[in-house]
Amino acid sequence: MRSFADKVYSLCRKIPKGKVTTYKEIGKKLGGRGQIYRAVGVALNKNPYSPKVPCHRVVLSNGKVGGFAKGSKKKIALLKKEGVNIKDGKIIDFKKRVFRFVTKK
DNA sequence: ACCATGACGCACA
DNA sequence: ATGTGCGCCATGG
Numbered sequence: 813m814r815s816f817a818d819k820v821y822s823l824c825r826k827i828p829k830g831k832v833t834t835y836k837e838i839g840k841k842l843g844g845r846g847q848i849y850r851a852v853g854v855a856l857n858k859n860p861y862s863p864k865v866p867c868h869r870v871v872l873s874n875g876k877v878g879g880f881a882k883g884s885k886k887k888i889a890l891l892k893k894e895g896v897n898i899k900d901g902k903i904i905d906f907k908k909r910v911f912r913f914v915t916k917k
Numbered sequence: 918a919c920c921a922t923g924a925c926g927c928a929c930a
Numbered sequence: 931a932t933g934t935g936c937g938c939c940a941t942g943g
Contacts, residue, residue, distance in 0.1 A: 816940060835925055839939085847938035853924045854940060872925065879924035887924085922942090930934085 816842070817855030823913060824856070827869040830895040831911035832903060834873040841913040849873075857881055869894070875906035 823838050835856075839848035856867045859881065868890040872878040877898065880887035888898045897904040 839925095843939090845939075847926070848940080849925055850923075850938060851940035854922080855924095857924050858941085859924090867924080870924075874926080877924095881924065884924085920943090923940100925939105926937090928934105928936085930932105 816848075816851055817858060820852050820855040821859070821861055821865045824865045824867050824870060826913065827866055827911055829866075830909075832869045832871045832891065832896060832906075832909050833911050833913070834871060835878075836873045837910070837912055837914075838870065853878075869911075871903060871906075875903050877901050877903065 819842055820838055823833075823841060827833050835849035835852045839845070839852050842848060842852075852870075856865075856870060859865055859867050862881075868880060868887040870878070871891075877884055877887050877891065884901065888901065891903070892898055896909055903909055
Protein backbone atom coordinates (compact mmCIF):
# COMPACT_ATOMS: atom_id res chain seq x y z
CA MET A 813 0.00 0.00 0.00
CA ARG A 814 1.87 3.06 -1.17
CA SER A 815 0.57 5.31 1.50
CA PHE A 816 2.12 8.45 2.78
CA ALA A 817 4.10 6.52 5.36
CA ASP A 818 5.48 4.25 2.68
CA LYS A 819 7.03 7.19 0.88
CA VAL A 820 8.57 8.33 4.11
CA TYR A 821 10.28 4.99 4.57
CA SER A 822 11.63 5.11 1.06
CA LEU A 823 13.16 8.51 1.60
CA CYS A 824 14.67 7.49 4.92
CA ARG A 825 16.44 4.65 3.17
CA LYS A 826 18.04 7.19 0.87
CA ILE A 827 19.65 9.01 3.74
CA PRO A 828 23.41 8.42 3.48
CA LYS A 829 25.22 7.08 6.50
CA GLY A 830 26.67 9.71 8.74
CA LYS A 831 24.04 12.23 7.68
CA VAL A 832 20.67 13.21 9.02
CA THR A 833 17.49 14.75 7.71
CA THR A 834 14.55 16.55 9.20
CA TYR A 835 10.88 15.72 9.23
CA LYS A 836 10.23 18.96 7.52
CA GLU A 837 12.53 18.21 4.62
CA ILE A 838 10.89 14.87 4.11
CA GLY A 839 7.47 16.35 4.22
CA LYS A 840 8.50 19.07 1.87
CA LYS A 841 9.93 16.56 -0.53
CA LEU A 842 6.70 14.61 -0.39
CA GLY A 843 4.10 17.28 -0.68
CA GLY A 844 5.42 20.53 0.66
CA ARG A 845 2.11 21.29 2.36
CA GLY A 846 1.99 22.89 5.77
CA GLN A 847 2.51 20.52 8.63
CA ILE A 848 2.94 17.28 6.77
CA TYR A 849 6.01 16.60 8.86
CA ARG A 850 3.49 15.82 11.57
CA ALA A 851 2.27 12.84 9.69
CA VAL A 852 5.86 11.98 8.88
CA GLY A 853 6.59 11.57 12.55
CA VAL A 854 3.55 9.39 12.99
CA ALA A 855 4.56 7.26 10.04
CA LEU A 856 8.08 6.74 11.29
CA ASN A 857 6.79 6.03 14.72
CA LYS A 858 4.83 3.14 13.32
CA ASN A 859 7.86 2.26 11.25
CA PRO A 860 7.39 -1.45 10.63
CA TYR A 861 10.88 -1.52 9.12
CA SER A 862 13.02 -0.79 12.14
CA PRO A 863 16.40 -2.04 10.84
CA LYS A 864 15.65 -1.58 7.16
CA VAL A 865 14.79 2.07 7.48
CA PRO A 866 17.37 4.28 9.24
CA CYS A 867 14.66 6.29 10.88
CA HIS A 868 17.13 7.27 13.57
CA ARG A 869 18.70 9.56 10.99
CA VAL A 870 15.62 11.70 11.01
CA VAL A 871 15.85 14.53 13.49
CA LEU A 872 14.05 17.73 14.37
CA SER A 873 14.53 20.78 12.21
CA ASN A 874 15.93 22.70 15.14
CA GLY A 875 18.93 20.35 15.36
CA LYS A 876 17.65 18.13 18.14
CA VAL A 877 17.40 14.40 17.70
CA GLY A 878 13.77 14.50 18.64
CA GLY A 879 12.25 11.25 19.78
CA PHE A 880 12.55 7.61 19.03
CA ALA A 881 10.30 4.61 19.45
CA LYS A 882 13.09 2.78 21.25
CA GLY A 883 14.16 5.84 23.16
CA SER A 884 15.91 9.01 22.08
CA LYS A 885 19.05 7.80 23.86
CA LYS A 886 19.21 4.83 21.58
CA LYS A 887 18.75 7.08 18.62
CA ILE A 888 21.60 9.30 19.72
CA ALA A 889 23.83 6.31 20.26
CA LEU A 890 23.13 5.07 16.76
CA LEU A 891 23.84 8.44 15.21
CA LYS A 892 27.07 8.73 17.13
CA LYS A 893 28.04 5.35 15.81
CA GLU A 894 27.40 6.62 12.33
CA GLY A 895 29.83 9.42 12.98
CA VAL A 896 27.42 12.17 13.95
CA ASN A 897 28.56 13.99 17.05
CA ILE A 898 25.74 14.81 19.40
CA LYS A 899 25.85 16.99 22.46
CA ASP A 900 23.05 16.78 24.99
CA GLY A 901 20.62 15.59 22.38
CA LYS A 902 21.66 18.28 19.96
CA ILE A 903 23.55 17.52 16.78
CA ILE A 904 26.85 19.29 16.34
CA ASP A 905 27.32 20.98 12.97
CA PHE A 906 23.74 20.05 12.33
CA LYS A 907 23.59 22.37 9.36
CA LYS A 908 26.41 20.49 7.70
CA ARG A 909 25.07 17.09 8.68
CA VAL A 910 21.61 17.64 7.25
CA PHE A 911 21.02 15.78 4.05
CA ARG A 912 18.62 17.45 1.65
CA PHE A 913 16.81 15.37 -0.93
CA VAL A 914 16.63 18.36 -3.16
CA THR A 915 20.41 18.36 -3.30
CA LYS A 916 20.37 22.08 -3.45
CA LYS A 917 23.24 23.58 -5.42
C1' DA B 918 -17.81 11.33 9.01
C1' DC B 919 -15.86 12.60 13.67
C1' DC B 920 -12.67 12.37 17.54
C1' DA B 921 -8.25 11.36 19.49
C1' DT B 922 -3.28 10.62 19.03
C1' DG B 923 1.58 11.66 17.67
C1' DA B 924 9.27 10.43 16.75
C1' DC B 925 7.01 18.33 14.93
C1' DG B 926 7.41 23.34 13.91
C1' DC B 927 6.73 27.99 14.69
C1' DA B 928 5.04 32.19 16.99
C1' DC B 929 4.92 34.59 21.06
C1' DA B 930 6.02 36.00 25.95
C1' DA C 931 18.31 32.13 24.46
C1' DT C 932 14.56 29.43 27.01
C1' DG C 933 9.83 27.93 27.96
C1' DT C 934 4.85 27.48 26.79
C1' DG C 935 0.95 27.12 23.62
C1' DC C 936 -1.27 26.43 19.37
C1' DG C 937 -1.84 24.41 14.74
C1' DC C 938 -1.69 21.14 11.01
C1' DC C 939 -1.29 16.59 8.56
C1' DA C 940 -2.12 11.41 8.25
C1' DT C 941 -3.84 7.30 10.46
C1' DG C 942 -6.78 4.41 13.43
C1' DG C 943 -10.98 3.34 16.12
